[in-house]
Amino acid sequence: MRHTVAAQGARSHGPRAGVRTRRADPKSVLARPPCRPVIEPTDGPTDGEGAVTPTPEIDTSTPHSARVYDYWLNGKNNYEADAEAARRVSEIWPTVRVGAQLNRAFMHRATRWLAAEAGIRQFLDVGTGIPTEPNLHQVAQSVAPEARVLYADNDPIVLQYAQALLHSAPEGRTAYLHADVTRPQDILESPELRETLDLGEPVALSLIALLHLISDERGAYEIVRTLVDALPSGSYVMLTHATDDLDPELMARVATFYESSVTGGGQLRSKEGVLRFFDGLELVEPGLVVAHRWRPELNLTDDAYKPRAVAEDGEADEPEEAVVPEREVSDAELSVYGGVARKP
Ligand SMILES: C[S@@+](CC[C@H](N)C(=O)[O-])C[C@H]1O[C@@H](n2cnc3c(N)ncnc32)[C@H](O)[C@@H]1O
Numbered sequence: 048m049r050h051t052v053a054a055q056g057a058r059s060h061g062p063r064a065g066v067r068t069r070r071a072d073p074k075s076v077l078a079r080p081p082c083r084p085v086i087e088p089t090d091g092p093t094d095g096e097g098a099v100t101p102t103p104e105i106d107t108s109t110p111h112s113a114r115v116y117d118y119w120l121n122g123k124n125n126y127e128a129d130a131e132a133a134r135r136v137s138e139i140w141p142t143v144r145v146g147a148q149l150n151r152a153f154m155h156r157a158t159r160w161l162a163a164e165a166g167i168r169q170f171l172d173v174g175t176g177i178p179t180e181p182n183l184h185q186v187a188q189s190v191a192p193e194a195r196v197l198y199a200d201n202d203p204i205v206l207q208y209a210q211a212l213l214h215s216a217p218e219g220r221t222a223y224l225h226a227d228v229t230r231p232q233d234i235l236e237s238p239e240l241r242e243t244l245d246l247g248e249p250v251a252l253s254l255i256a257l258l259h260l261i262s263d264e265r266g267a268y269e270i271v272r273t274l275v276d277a278l279p280s281g282s283y284v285m286l287t288h289a290t291d292d293l294d295p296e297l298m299a300r301v302a303t304f305y306e307s308s309v310t311g312g313g314q315l316r317s318k319e320g321v322l323r324f325f326d327g328l329e330l331v332e333p334g335l336v337v338a339h340r341w342r343p344e345l346n347l348t349d350d351a352y353k354p355r356a357v358a359e360d361g362e363a364d365e366p367e368e369a370v371v372p373e374r375e376v377s378d379a380e381l382s383v384y385g386g387v388a389r390k391p
Contacts, residue, residue: 112305115132120179153341157253158285159187160387168194168248169248170187171252172255173257174257174260195244198223201225228261252274258316258321271284278390284388284390287385290315328388
C-alpha cells in the first residue's frame with residue numbers, strides 16, 4: 048500500500064501519548080524571529096575560492112517537508128505555514144516530534160559505527176536537511192577528523208544555511224551541492240563530488256529520511272541503484288524510511304494531510320519495499336529494524352536528543368532542552384525503519 052507522505056519523521060511526543068517534553072511551549076517557537084518573509088534570491092555559501100552560489104527564491108507560503116521537519120527538531124528555520132503544518136501533523140501523530148529526534152539519533156549512531164567500526168572516511172549525504180548540530184560531518188570527524196563529507200539537498204533554504212555544513216575539521220573536508228536526487232548523475236558528475244570524494248575508495252551513501260519523499264514513479268529504486276553502482280566494493284548505504292506497516296490507519300491520515308498540504312509528498316513503503324533499496328547489498332546486524340532498535344548502545348549521551356538550530360553564519364545556538372520520552376517509544380509510534388548495508 049502506498050501513500051503520499053512527507054517528512055520522515057518518526058513519532059512524536061506529546062501529552063496525549065504519555066510522552067513528556069521538557070521543552071518549552073511549542074508556541075514559543077513561533078514567537079522567535081517568526082517566520083521570515085519571502086526571501087528573495089540572494090547569495091548562498093561561498094566556495095573555497097570566494098565564489099558565491101546564488102540561492103534560489105524560497106516560497107514561504109506553502110509548508111515544505113524540510114522546514115516542517117526543522118520545526119520538530121526545535122529549529123528556527125521554518126515559517127508560519129511550516130509551523131502550522133507541523134502542529135497539525137502532531138495532532139494526528141502525537142509522537143512525531145520525538146520521532147524526528149530518534150531519526151536524527153539513528154543518523155548519529157550509524158555514522159559513528161561506519162567511521163569507527165567500518166573504517167569509512169567518506170560520506171555522501173543526500174537529503175541533508177536544514178543544518179542541525181551535530182551534523183553528519185561533526186559526528187564522523189569526532190571519530191576520524193580526516194573524514195570527508197559531501198552534502199546534497201534540493202531545498203533552497205538548506206542552501207541558504209549550508210555555510211554551517213562547511214565548518215570542517217582541518218584534517219577533513221566538507222562541501223555542499225544544491226542538487227535534486229531524482230537526477231543522480233548530476234550529483235555523481237558534479238565538481239563538488241570530484242573535489243571532495245574519491246570514488247576509488249569506499250563511501251557511505253546516507254539517505255536519511257529521504258526516500259519516502261521520492262515515489263516509485265519518480266524512480267526511487269533506480270536512483271539508489273545509480274548512486275550505489277557508482278561506489279566501489281566496501282561502500283555502505285545507510286537509510287531511514289517511514290512506513291505504514293505498523294499503524295496503517297494513523298499513517299494513512301498523516302499521508303492524506305501531507306498529500307493535500309505539504310510540498311514534497313512521497314510514498315510510504317512496507318518493510319519489503321524498504322528492503323528492496325538494499326538489493327545486492329549485505330545488511331549489517333541487526334538488519335532493517337525500527338530505527339531506535341538499531342544498535343541503541345551506540346547512543347553516546349542524550350545529546351542525540353538535543354539538536355541545535357544553526358544560524359546562517361554557521362554558529363549553533365545553545366542546545367535546546369531535550370525532548371526525551373518518559374517511556375519506551377513503541378515501534379508503531381516511530382514507524383520509521385533504519386538500516387545499514389555493505390556493498391560486497
Ligand atoms: C525530512 S528531511 C531529512 C533531513 C536529514 N536527512 C535528517 O534526517 O535529519 C528530508 C530532506 O530531503 C530533502 N529532499 C527532498 N526531496 C529531495 C530531492 N528530490 N533531492 C534532494 N533532496 C531532497 C528535503 O529538502 C529535506 O531537506
